[in-house]
Amino acid sequence: MATKEEIIEKAKEAIMEFDDEMAEEVAEEALDAGVDPVDLIQDGFTVAMNEAGNKFEAGELFLPHLIAASEAMTAGINVLTPALEAKGAETETKGTVVIGTIEGDIHSIGKDIVATMLKIADFKVVDLGRDVAISAYVEAAKENNADVVASSALMTTTMVSQIQVEEQLKESGLRDTVKTMVGGAPVTQDWADKIGADIYGENAGDAVSKVNELFT
Template structure:
């Protein structure tokens, strides 16, 4: 007997939560075979599992290792579902450009923000690590992004963050594109100082921050 839609969603969610990549792929195929809307499968299944993991992360029951494995399972499931996402769904989401500022290759924090932000229903354009300020701005302009999220772990590279804001101003995009910052050495004081729209101390808070600024 075939599984119900809710059972498939639960299977997807559990696969992510328990970091079972093979299960995530198997349930994603079941969702496709059952004709379930791919976006719904991602949001009600895979993303739900990531959000459950995020709760345990906040409660200090899951740590970075667990979240990274949950993300692998989520990504494996998304890969199966992605070709089946309707074009209209792709265009509807708030777009976030994210990356680690030039000179820094520490991208775990950025990856967690990306994963939880995607799980929160946003379209995330991940530029990776060691990203030049110009690349953030050019991508935001070309993609019509609403938010730029900047991360750095190093005190030595955080000075690249205000450059992004300067470039947005030069391009006349500052009013349209919000800028949020985070990472080990960053503080609310630094965010205020450089004129960012917000600062988040951790990945979970970053998602809430992106939600706040994108609605402002």
């Protein structure tokens, strides 16, 4: 039987080779070998996705590669989900996060990683998907009694809509009861400060640690 380290290396390889079947196989192998699914996602799949993201920014990979890598990660996580849910059922959730990619933006890779890592960190995650209407964030925050409303934008043209999230939450009377988080490639701390968002998530790890800090 392969060691935990070998299984995690194989998980990275599956993502970097955009191989859905390999990602599913390594997820099953991890479960059979008693490897914690959280470790496989954080140390294997997510590390490789971050590497793919860096290569994309450096011009070594292109958007279709990034999408293929994300699909491979999703395939692997789908296999792990029942085990993750069983693990989650044993612990109380810390809080509820509503998350989505902003209206007009169809990119969801970074948002998907943040959503997965928040679930692993024992948060209830309401994932609205991509190209999410501003009103949908407000409705979901209301319906789920959300603690955090997070929006991701991957383009400067859609990033401006994050202002509308702040404004509509204020108009609905919810802004004082929720924290807001923004992230995505063109988003910066300066932008978060300018629009009045509570948290800027530079990457998935940063986003999760800052949300965690709210509940400590």
